[in-house]
Amino acid sequence: xxxxxxxxxxxxxxxxxxxxxxxxxxxxxxxxxxxxxxxxxxxxxxxxxxxxxxxxxxxxxxxxxxxxxxxxxxxxxxxxxxxxxxxxxxxxxxxxxxxxxxxxxxxxxxxxxxxxxxxxxxxxxxxxxxxxxxxxxxxxxxxxxxxxxxxxxxxxxxxxxxxxxxxxxxxxxxxxxxxxxxxxxxxxxxxxxxxxxxxxxxxxxxxxxxxxxxxxxxxxxxxxxxxxxxxxxxxxxxxxxxxxxxxxxxxxxxxxxxx
Amino acid sequence: xxxxxxxxxxxxxxxxxxxxxxxxxxxxxxxxxxxxxxxxxxxxxxxxxxxxxxxxxxxxxxxxxxxxxxxxxxxxxxxxxxxxxxxxxxxxxxxxxxxxxxxxxxxxxxxxxxxxxxxxxxxxxxxxxxxxxxxxxxxxxxxxxxxxxxxxxxxxxxxxxxxxxxxxxxxxxxxxxxxxxxxxxxxxxxxxxxxxxxxxxxxxxxxxxxxxxxxxxxxxxxxxxxxxxxxxxxxxxxxxxxxxxxxxxxxxxxxxxxxxxxxxxxxxxxxxxxxxxxxxxxxxxxxxxxxxxxxxxxxxxxxxxxxxxxxxxxxxxxxxxxxxxxxxxxxxxxxxxxxxxxxxxxxxxxxxxxxxxxxxxxxxxxxxxxxxxxxxxxxxxxxxxxxxxxxxxxxxxxxxxxxxxxxxxxxxxxxxx
Numbered sequence: 001x002x003x004x005x006x007x008x009x010x011x012x013x014x015x016x017x018x019x020x021x022x023x024x025x026x027x028x029x030x031x032x033x034x035x036x037x038x039x040x041x042x043x044x045x046x047x048x049x050x051x052x053x054x055x056x057x058x059x060x061x062x063x064x065x066x067x068x069x070x071x072x073x074x075x076x077x078x079x080x081x082x083x084x085x086x087x088x089x090x091x092x093x094x095x096x097x098x099x100x101x102x103x104x105x106x107x108x109x110x111x112x113x114x115x116x117x118x119x120x121x122x123x124x125x126x127x128x129x130x131x132x133x134x135x136x137x138x139x140x141x142x143x144x145x146x147x148x149x150x151x152x153x154x155x156x157x158x159x160x161x162x163x164x165x166x167x168x169x170x171x172x173x174x175x176x177x178x179x180x181x182x183x184x185x186x187x188x189x190x191x192x193x194x195x196x197x198x199x200x201x202x203x204x205x206x207x208x209x210x211x212x213x214x215x216x217x218x219x220x221x222x223x224x225x226x227x228x229x230x231x232x233x234x235x236x237x238x239x240x241x242x243x244x245x246x247x248x249x250x251x252x253x254x255x256x257x258x259x
Numbered sequence: 260x261x262x263x264x265x266x267x268x269x270x271x272x273x274x275x276x277x278x279x280x281x282x283x284x285x286x287x288x289x290x291x292x293x294x295x296x297x298x299x300x301x302x303x304x305x306x307x308x309x310x311x312x313x314x315x316x317x318x319x320x321x322x323x324x325x326x327x328x329x330x331x332x333x334x335x336x337x338x339x340x341x342x343x344x345x346x347x348x349x350x351x352x353x354x355x356x357x358x359x360x361x362x363x364x365x366x367x368x369x370x371x372x373x374x375x376x377x378x379x380x381x382x383x384x385x386x387x388x389x390x391x392x393x394x395x396x397x398x399x400x401x402x403x404x405x406x407x408x409x410x411x412x413x414x415x416x417x418x419x420x421x422x423x424x425x426x427x428x429x430x431x432x433x434x435x436x437x438x439x440x441x442x443x444x445x446x447x448x449x450x451x452x453x454x455x456x457x458x459x460x461x462x463x464x465x466x467x468x469x470x471x472x473x474x475x476x477x478x479x480x481x482x483x484x485x486x487x488x489x490x491x492x493x494x495x496x497x498x499x500x501x502x503x504x505x506x507x508x509x510x511x512x513x514x515x516x517x518x519x520x521x522x523x524x525x526x527x528x529x530x531x532x533x534x535x536x537x538x539x540x541x542x543x544x545x546x547x548x549x550x551x552x553x554x555x556x557x558x559x560x561x562x563x564x565x566x567x568x569x570x571x572x573x574x575x576x577x578x579x580x581x582x583x584x585x586x587x588x589x590x591x592x593x594x595x596x597x598x599x600x601x602x603x604x605x606x607x608x609x610x611x612x613x614x615x616x617x618x619x620x621x622x623x624x625x626x627x628x629x630x631x632x633x634x635x636x637x638x639x640x641x642x643x644x645x646x647x648x649x650x651x652x653x654x655x656x657x658x659x660x661x662x663x664x665x666x667x668x669x670x671x672x673x674x675x676x
Contacts, residue, residue: 013383014383014384017383021369025371028372093366094367096344097344097366098384256339
């Protein structure tokens with residue numbers, strides 16, 4: 001894993017350049033340009049707000065803002081994993097022609113979506129301001145949660161992008177699993193809505209649940225993330241990333257031959 | 260490990276699994292089933308395709324090394340092994356020095372971005388740092404001769420412009436070892452010359468170059484050493500002149516062999532009554548009629564070396580042994596490299612025997628070795644007696660080169676001022 005990350009560091013200029021390009025390319029030539037970054041989550045928020053805040057009325061106050069707080073990091077995760085799956089298998093042009101560490105590719109996807117997330121944070125804060133919820137001292141924990149999610153997302157993306165080179169079915173499986181995963185993660189509801197006997201299992205088995213509720217704690221409820229749960233997820237994510245780097249390393253030689 | 264060598268390959272083999280080549284992807288299901296049954300992955304020996312077999316090569320530091328070979332002989336695989344894109348199945352690949360590979364131009368180019376933006380990404384992929392690129396940006400743009408187009412999206416470029424930009428970036432990487440896969444023939448004449456000059460500059464600067472090419476002239480002119488790869492093995496390695504000679508000979512042989520497959524051949528037992536015996540590729544036919552006593556004469560008798568201005572005469576005897584219909588003789592003159600210089604067909608009389616003489620008052624050929632092929636047959640495709648590569652002569656002309664030495668005069672009038 002150390003070697004893997006060190007190579008990433010050596011190629012940080014490439015990583016940065018590809019990320020920049022990815023961000024620019026996404027909206028180049030469109031009239032709204034970068035504003036599209038905000039349109040997608042806003043639209044999703046509006047739909048969920050309408051369905052679960054108005055039609056299927058629930059008793060979570062400032063529901064739309066609540067959804068937005070959880071939705072943004074979830075989109076970071078799901079877009080990274082979703083488009084990260086094919087990131088290596090799609091880059092035949094690069095992999096078979098030049099030598100460079102392949103882990104740059106999935107990392108670029110994660111980094112691009114991270115930048116998207118960070119850029120939409122001011123929008124989230126502004127939206128919170130509208131309903132009178134401003135970030136307070138609890139925002140200090142935000143970088144920690146962000147880092148945990150980064151490690152976790154990188155781990156998942158590494159494994160899937162590496163395995164997808166041989167098993168092309170994976171990218172389709174992943175797309176569907178992500179949809180299911182979204183609904184078992186407390187973005188649209190609070191974990192307390194899960195029946196008591198299952199709640200613990202629910203939180204343990206889904207790292208994203210812990211991460212999302214941590215964000216909601218920071219920005220919505222103004223409380224610190226659950227320390228023990230977060231530490232467990234953090235450690236688990238580091239282990240996952242280590243294993244992912246290992247899997248990646250072992251598969252790497254076949255990339256150029258299989259893509 | 261010798262430090263005077265930039266690249267050392269020791270007993271390198273590389274095989275591809277056939278499924279890889281046919282792109283039959285293992286599915287998740289099959290892999291799961293296999294795992295559940297705890298079987299080893301089935302690997303029939305037939306499913307392995309060797310691309311390189313036990314290749315040992317060393318490229319000395321500061322030299323230009325050329326690789327030739329037919330398509331599919333493993334040249335590109337070898338370059339990819341040196342680059343590190345592939346890992347060798349067996350053997351070791353050592354590379355001493357910063358390497359830059361020009362296996363394909365424009366790696367990572369994004370069509371929607373301007374030439375300028377693409378220089379950065381492409382440059383970084385090829386191993387330059389941002390600072391290096393910034394320092395050389397103007398130089399690269401100037402070399403590419405794109406002018407104002409540099410700020411237009413790459414998708415609007417013509418293929419020549421695209422290649423020029425890519426080549427400009429690639430040659431400004433300034434590596435210690437440069438790998439090139441036949442891309443020197445990029446763009447128009449003018450740019451090709453510029454690229455060649457750039458290569459020369461690399462050479463002079465003491466860089467190591469490993470070059471894959473089909474152009475034997477380039478190989479002889481630019482390389483210090485060369486190797487010829489065939490079916491994944493090094494056939495000949497050494498001076499470019501030797502390698503090119505061996506390669507040329509093999510190609511000519513292969514072409515001849517391919518040609519022969521189309522020539523209907525009489526069953527081998529039929530032998531001519533006179534002259535050299537029937538031999539596949541040299542003499543064949545039904546021998547219902549034969550050519551005999553074929554001789555090449557100069558002014559005063561048999562001769563084998565001519566000057567361009569000398570008279571030339573070919574003599575042959577003709578005799579038929581059965582009824583033949585409309586016999587004719589086709590005579591072809593070709594160089595020893597196989598290039599056809601001249602071919603002519605002459606009808607022969609219906610008589611039983613004849614003496615044939617071809618007269619050329621002045622030979623008029625350029626310096627080189629020539630072969631006279633004779634084919635006795637008829638217009639319906641019958642072949643009675645074919646002589647190929649049996650009769651030859653040489654022309655020695657010091658003051659000219661080329662195939663032809665036409666009759667000519669110079670008139671040069673010095674002008675008084």
